[in-house]
Amino acid sequence: MHCSTPDPRRTPRGTPEPHGGRCTCGIRTEGARARARVPPMIRFDNVGKRYPGGHEALAGVSFRLERGEMAFLTGHSGAGKSTLLRLIALIERPTRGQVLLDGENLGRVRRRRVPYVRRRMGIIFQDYRLLHERTVFDNVALPLVIEGHPHAEIARRVRAALDKVGLLGRERMLPVTLSGGEQQRVSIARAVVHKPPLLLADEPTGNLDPDLSREIMELFEQFHQVGVTVLIASHDLDLIRSMGHRVLRLRAGRLDAAGLPERVA
Numbered sequence: 658m659h660c661s662t663p664d665p666r667r668t669p670r671g672t673p674e675p676h677g678g679r680c681t682c683g684i685r686t687e688g689a690r691a692r693a694r695v696p697p698m699i700r701f702d703n704v705g706k707r708y709p710g711g712h713e714a715l716a717g718v719s720f721r722l723e724r725g726e727m728a729f730l731t732g733h734s735g736a737g738k739s740t741l742l743r744l745i746a747l748i749e750r751p752t753r754g755q756v757l758l759d760g761e762n763l764g765r766v767r768r769r770r771v772p773y774v775r776r777r778m779g780i781i782f783q784d785y786r787l788l789h790e791r792t793v794f795d796n797v798a799l800p801l802v803i804e805g806h807p808h809a810e811i812a813r814r815v816r817a818a819l820d821k822v823g824l825l826g827r828e829r830m831l832p833v834t835l836s837g838g839e840q841q842r843v844s845i846a847r848a849v850v851h852k853p854p855l856l857l858a859d860e861p862t863g864n865l866d867p868d869l870s871r872e873i874m875e876l877f878e879q880f881h882q883v884g885v886t887v888l889i890a891s892h893d894l895d896l897i898r899s900m901g902h903r904v905l906r907l908r909a910g911r912l913d914a915a916g917l918p919e920r921v922a
């Protein structure tokens with residue numbers, strides 16, 4: 658019989674597994690066997706990034722983020738959090754090592770294929786990056802318009818995304834008429850409208866007060882609960898602690914504990 662010690666690591670669907678998939682008896686659970694076959698959503702192998710003329714933003718970074726996992730990336734200002742996310746989003750390229758997305762080596766992705774790889778992710782920024790002269794509907798529709806979906810399908814999917822973030826009924830409004838928390842919800846709706854398996858967020862609560870920050874994190878938690886892989890850069894340690902997920906901590910471009918993910922107690 659497998660041991661019953663609960664482990665904070667969870668399967669993509671949120672089911673706890675004993676000892677992260679391996680019992681004291683050494684037998685692999687079903688989840689561990691499945692993970693051995695399926696590549697992680699993100700894998701960094703000894704990644705370094707040196708900006709032209711700058712110092713090393715990342716050095717020797719190795720970790721994996723499993724499919725369906727939710728994790729936080731933390732560290733001081735300038736520690737390399739944005740750089741790490743930008744490498745996954747193909748906004749920057751590493752100067753050393755490999756970044757793999759769902760088993761694909763991003764170093765081999767040619768420039769013209771970058772937009773197609775980016776369709777596999779939704780990206781959320783601290784400053785929302787909304788088009789202020791466009792309605793909420795148009796902002797959320799943007800990724801689907803770029804992909805060339807039929808109008809009726811776009812309308813249906815935009816409403817579904819706005820419903821998920823609690824903003825149905827605000828479609829015709831301009832972003833400036835919304836609160837900061839609502840604007841961030843619009844940017845999250847835009848990030849999820851094409852149903853990407855991966856969400857990346859760079860300080861998504863940086864401009865929000867504690868109550869709104871918690872609401873936004875709970876929204877990410879809801880996407881995690883339905884199987885989306887979520888990686889959030891944040892330096893709000895109190896909020897991170899209360900969420901109970903794995904924490905990767907960067908210090909001056911290096912992951913703590915020789916690249917092993919750290920858990921916040």
Ligand code: ADP
Binds near residue numbers: 736
């Ligand atoms: P964080 O997100 O943790 O604040 P960043 O990834 O933004 O950290 O930055 C890490 C380091 O890389 C910092 O020293 C920063 O000044 C430097 N850096 C970031 N972007 C660039 C760039 N485009 N050119 C040169 N240096 C950069």
